[in-house]
Amino acid sequence: MTSPWTIGIIGGSGLYAIEGLEDAQWIAIESPWGKPSDEVLCGRIGDVRVRFLPRHGRGHPVSPRDLNARANIDVLKRAGCTDILAISAVGSLREEIEPGRFAVVDQFIDRTTSRENSFFGTGLVAHVSMADPVCPRLSEMAAAAIAGAKGKVATGATYLAMEGPQFSTRAESRMYREWGADVIGMTAMPEAKLAREAELPYALVGMVTDYDCWREGEAVDVAQVIAQMQLNGKLARDMLVRFINVLPEAREPSPIDFALEDAVITAPDKHDPALLAKLDAVAGRLLSGA
C-alpha cells in the first residue's frame, strides 16, 4: 500500500543527497518561477515517497541570497509533496544550545531584505497567516525522531534569518540574542513563508554547528560549519529515516493544507491571467476554477 505522505526534504549546507533511498532518481522539474537549486532526488523509504532537494545545489553553487526559494518550493509541490522537512546548519545564540545539538524551530525573525518572498503580488494579492509558521505535527515528529536516533534536541527555537552571505558582526549577534533569537541562519526565510503560501506544512530542524560570534574571542567560519555537519551526518540520516518510518498510516488533514482559503483578496475578475497561470501548482487547488 502506498502511504498518503510524500515528504519533501530540503537539505542544507553539508547535506547534498540522501543515501539509501529506494528507487532513487534525480529528476529535473521545470518551474514557471525560474530555476530551482537542482534536480530533485525522487525515491522512497518503505512505502513513503521522498523528494529531496539540496537547497544550495549539489556542490553548493548557490549563495543564500541568490536562492530561488519560489522555484524550490514550487518544484516540491509539483513533485507531489504533502509536507516539507527542512534541514539547516545554524549558529547558536544560546550557551545551552551547543554545537552538535539539533534545534527544532518554531518561530522566525526575518531580517532578509533582497529576496522574492511571495508567489502573489499585483494582479493576485494574498495574505497568509505566519503567526504559527511551522507545522506542529511535523515538528513533534522530527523532535521524536532526533531523540530516537539518540541525538540531543532543543525544541521551541526561534530562528533569526539574516541576509548574508557574510556572517554577523559581534554587535548584531549580541543584538539578536537580546531580541530572543536562539539560532541563526541565512536560508529558512522566505522558504518557510513560501511553503505556507503553497499550503505545504513545513518544519525546520537546525543542526547547530557553531556559537556564531557573540562569545568573546570566538568567530564562526565555513570549515567549522562543515566539520560539524560531517560529524552529525549519520545522526541526521538516522533521524530522517526514523521520521519517515514512524509516520502514521493515515494523514489527517492539516489546517495548513488550506492556508490560502481566506488569504486571497483580489476579486476573480481582477486576476492577472499570467500570474494565475504561474500559480497552477502552488494555488491550483483554490484558483483553478476561478
Ligand SMILES: CSC[C@H]1O[C@H](OP(=O)(O)O)[C@H](O)[C@@H]1O
Ligand atoms: C556554510 S555556512 C553558512 C550557510 O550554512 C547555512 O545554510 P543552510 O541553511 O542551507 O544549511 C546558512 O544559512 C548559510 O547559507
Ligand SMILES: Nc1ncnc2[nH]cnc12
Ligand atoms: N553562525 C551562523 N550564521 C549564519 N548562518 C549560519 N549557518 C551556520 N552557522 C551560521
